[in-house]
Amino acid sequence: MRRPSEFRRVQQAAWWRHGKRRVEGVVFAVFHWLAPHVRGLYSAVGIVLLVGLGLALVALWGFAKLADSVLEGETLALDHFVMLWINQHATPWLDAAALEVTALGSVVVVATVILVATAFLWFTHRRAAILLLWGAVAGSVFLNLILKRIFERPRPTLFEWRTEYVGFSSFPSGHAMVSMVVYTILAYLIIDLDPPRQVKHTTAALAAIIITLVGLSRVYLGVHYPTDILAGYAVGFAWASLCAFGLRAVLYVHERINSGNKKAA
Numbered sequence: 001m002r003r004p005s006e007f008r009r010v011q012q013a014a015w016w017r018h019g020k021r022r023v024e025g026v027v028f029a030v031f032h033w034l035a036p037h038v039r040g041l042y043s044a045v046g047i048v049l050l051v052g053l054g055l056a057l058v059a060l061w062g063f064a065k066l067a068d069s070v071l072e073g074e075t076l077a078l079d080h081f082v083m084l085w086i087n088q089h090a091t092p093w094l095d096a097a098a099l100e101v102t103a104l105g106s107v108v109v110v111a112t113v114i115l116v117a118t119a120f121l122w123f124t125h126r127r128a129a130i131l132l133l134w135g136a137v138a139g140s141v142f143l144n145l146i147l148k149r150i151f152e153r154p155r156p157t158l159f160e161w162r163t164e165y166v167g168f169s170s171f172p173s174g175h176a177m178v179s180m181v182v183y184t185i186l187a188y189l190i191i192d193l194d195p196p197r198q199v200k201h202t203t204a205a206l207a208a209i210i211i212t213l214v215g216l217s218r219v220y221l222g223v224h225y226p227t228d229i230l231a232g233y234a235v236g237f238a239w240a241s242l243c244a245f246g247l248r249a250v251l252y253v254h255e256r257i258n259s260g261n262k263k264a265a
Contacts (some may be wrong), residue, residue: 056241063172063234070153070171070227079225080158086220087159094220095162102163102217104210105175110137110182117186128247129189136243140181140236144174147235155223162221172231173224179214180236183207188244 069075103109114137121129145168153171168174187207191200215229 053241053245056238056245059234059238059241063231063238066227066231066234067151067171070151070231075225075227079156079227082226083156083158083219083222087222090162090220098217098220099163101213102175102221105179105214105218110178113182113186117189121189126189129192132243132247133185133189135247136181136185136240137178139243140178140239141174143235143239144172144177144232147172147231148174153225153228156225159222161223163223170224171228172235173215173218173228174232175218176211176215176224176229176232177236177239179211180233181240183210184237184240185244188240 066075114133117133118130121127121133148169148171151171152169155170184207187203190203195203211233215233218224218229219226
């Protein structure tokens with residue numbers, strides 16, 4: 001007879017695999033719809049978003065493989081090794097630095113960044129960009145809650161946490177996922193303004209550094225396994241890329257419809 005914990009794990013695996021099949025069906029349907037419009041979409045969205053879409057699919061594939069391994073307990077030994085190694089190198093200075101860095105993925109800081117960005121976008125008449133930013137962030141929060149509910153992975157307890165109590169389950173990391181979405185979208189919106197090349201490179205590098213440090217801080221503070229962070233990064237990047245690509249695709253189709261209506265008139 002199976003113990004309740006084992007039954008729960010089997011049930012979670014069944015839910016996950018069923019959901020994964022449904023998502024795969026949606027992805028194939030989207031590609032089937034996009035196939036006749038590839039040439040036009042290339043001119044509409046550009047090489048950056050097309051490459052981002054490809055990487056997003058790779059990220060989703062990686063997340064699916066990682067999630068399967070987490071459910072089977074195959075990553076636990078490596079997770080423990082990495083966390084214990086990090087804990088051996090902890091110092092008071094790093095404790096303080098990690099708390100400051102992890103705040104960049106907190107609700108207060110992220111909300112402040114979004115509001116400031118929204119004000120700028122509003123006054124520069126970039127309504128579509130506002131829709132992208134808010135839609136991507138709200139969707140990422142909702143998606144993270146769903147995934148946490150599906151997996152319900154307990155928080156690590158290898159050593160005492162270096163931060164206050166954190167709620168919800170561990171997989172995937174909310175800080176890592178939301179940070180990936182927010183700072184990737186903001187970097188994309190800045191680069192989309194077509195500033196000088198140095199500004200583009202600096203923006204992309206700064207976003208990558210912030211996202212990486214937020215993830216590392218969560219592991220250092222003891223509230224997440226490394227695989228939680230990787231999963232958050234994968235889903236966050238995929239979601240941000242799909243949102244940006246989707247918005248451009250919708251605007252492209254909308255423009256074509258309007259252009260057709262004008263010609264018909």
